[in-house]
Amino acid sequence: MTGPTASAPPSTEPESSAGWAPTPALGRAVLVAGLLLVAGVLLGRVDLVVLAAPFALGTAYALRRRPTALPQVWITSAEDGPLVEGGDVSAAVGVGNPDTVDYDLVVVRSRVSPWLRISRAGFAGAEPADPPPAEAPSAPGRGRSVADRPFVTSVPSGAAVDLELSGRALRWGRHPVGPAGARVAAAGGLLVSRAVITEPVGVRVYPRTKPFEAVEAMPRAAGLVGAHHSRRPGEGGELAGVRVFAPGDRLRRVDWRVSLRARQLHVAATLSDRDAEVVVLLDVLAEAGRSGGVDGAASVLDTTVRATAAIAEHYLHRGDRVSLLEYGPGARRLRPAAGRRQYLTVLEWLLDVRAEAAQHEPYDQVFGPQLLSSDALVVVLTPLLDERSAQMLARLARAGRFVVAVDTLPADLTPPKDRGWAEVAYRLWRLDRETMIGQLREHGVPVVRWAGAGSLDQVLRDVARLATAPRVGSR
Structure with missing residues (x-):
């Protein structure tokens, strides 16, 4: 490919809370706070109410700003020139945050054709810091691409990160990168979005040509231009012999050495160059x-x-x-x-x-x-x-x-x-x-x-x- 391509321009989701669901952590926090408050009121114990206060206040503080927009996901693939078998391939899975609330955790995963051996993958960009070492991409296993595992990062509000995939193209054909998907956790891990999936992008890998040279003449050529020597006399570069000068022959074809020896004008006859x-x-x-x-x-x-x-x-x-x-x-x-x-x-x-x-x-x-x-x-x-x-x-x-x-x-x-x-x-x-x-x-x-x-x-x-x-x- 000669330029960057993307599966589709990132579309903005409607500003609503649809697509977000509570996590088990939110359910546990509400349950613990509720049980402690009810038990404190029924038993008349202030200490239980005090114990419930951190759970209630922490949950309310985390939910003070709830996200409304789902993340945007797209795939780009850019090559400097035609990609041939054995060449290096690179692609990127982008995740954008159109909301005004930071995404605490983003899990990105993408499918890649088995003929695109992805050996290196990682997040790049100046927006978020690098993920912790536990989340860093590991070395590829034998016979397995590193793109088969999920990757984790965070995305601030109004920013985007790219999961860069680089490796080697193993076989000719049209190979897909994707589909790719992302799920987001926000509000301190109390809310999680539904999976946002984007369509795959095709990568064109051209076959590697082995050295081939056929030096023999073609059986029969068709046109009067080309690099093959036909059996028909005409204008060309291949010498067919020397013959007596005839009306219509060009003077530049005169063979003076033979003409002086034979005391009669002779011309060099050539074979026409024809295409096939x-x-x-x-x-x-x-x-x-x-x-x-x-x-x-x-x-x-x-x-x-x-x-x-x-x-x-x-x-x-x-x-x-x-x-x-x-x-x-x-x-x-x-x-x-x-x-x-x-x-x-x-x-x-x-x-x-x-x-x-x-x-x-x-x-x-x-x-x-x-x-x-x-x-x-x-x-x-x-x-x-x-x-x-x-x-x-x-x-x-x-x-x-x-x-x-x-x-x-x-x-x-x-x-x-x-x-x-x-x-x-x-x-x-x-x-x-x-x-x-x-x-x-x-x-x-x-x-x-x-x-x-x-x-x-x-x-x-x-x-x-x-x-x-x-x-x-x-x-």
């Missing part, structure tokens, strides 16, 4: 593996999202157009575009990727008419856990598309530990999956495992060679 369209297709029909965050194991969705961000960043940096498609019941899509703005749009689009099971074949729903360009490179990120995914890849290959399948199934996926036939069934499933991958390769669909930099180089080289090979046609 890359379609990244995300298979979201199934999820496998357990996500351990940025420092732990990666699930299928983790690998899919991070690889998509890396591929999009690479090709958009080279000036190509990138579009995204979801192969699932939602069939979300992002139109093709180029530039820095498209990359930021891609990151925002990836935050909403979810695994969804589909009851029917989503092929026709995902691939509408005229949706895919015939020259586009289709990179399919799939765990190949659903037979419909393999059928989709085969149909794209039969339609003449340039398809590359990237296997996103975790390599360290462990078999089930149940007794009986679970391990045997797991081994049979692995064999069946390897057979499916072999059949896809027979259909002309290359299947590679995502490994960061250079994962697609060999595949793109083979696809480019097939795209430029002569095709036999029937007369």
Whole structure:
């Protein structure tokens, strides 16, 4: 995020005593004072009346100024720039006192997404003094965020305090901070307010992109601008050869060394630089593996999202157009575009990727008419856990598309530990999956495992060679 955000501007509660209730301490003080006064009058004992006087006077003095307004609670989150996995996250839960009476005790508690590991929390601000050591935030326990515990402070009249939360973002996505709530004790602890709860604020955490570089040429480019060298002669920077000068050739292309040797004008021929369209297709029909965050194991969705961000960043940096498609019941899509703005749009689009099971074949729903360009490179990120995914890849290959399948199934996926036939069934499933991958390769669909930099180089080289090979046609 690029600026502070809040769940809602703090609203002022109506000036009334609604929402405040007596505490057990008030009931005990009234009961003790009443019993002593009644007993002193009935028994004629002045000492009992004297003993009741401190309880009655103390209660009356504490209730001389009763609060009428409930506290205001809001959540703010501010980041200097886009928050990426592994980056530092900070938020604050604010509590304001719009009343003219001091709040003796304020108990604040907030829920935080488990993927936001809050390691430090405490009240900041110049209004109240720091809470006593017994109320200070303790060190986080193993596997638990310090935000899971309540925090206590006091708020003077007309002031506000902030409970600052700081930690680390462990995983991509939209993670909530909140809801947060506060309860207040006033009048010496004799009155307590109802809980005031505010709505959560979403924190956007973008995926961390692994280094990725594909140096091979695209199978077939579409436009006449870009960084890829096509097989078509034209204006560009890649030398295609030297040929005899022809009418229309520019003089700056004349190769004088060859011309002097051959005693005839020759020009240097170049290949045109062309842009390409890359379609990244995300298979979201199934999820496998357990996500351990940025420092732990990666699930299928983790690998899919991070690889998509890396591929999009690479090709958009080279000036190509990138579009995204979801192969699932939602069939979300992002139109093709180029530039820095498209990359930021891609990151925002990836935050909403979810695994969804589909009851029917989503092929026709995902691939509408005229949706895919015939020259586009289709990179399919799939765990190949659903037979419909393999059928989709085969149909794209039969339609003449340039398809590359990237296997996103975790390599360290462990078999089930149940007794009986679970391990045997797991081994049979692995064999069946390897057979499916072999059949896809027979259909002309290359299947590679995502490994960061250079994962697609060999595949793109083979696809480019097939795209430029002569095709036999029937007369």
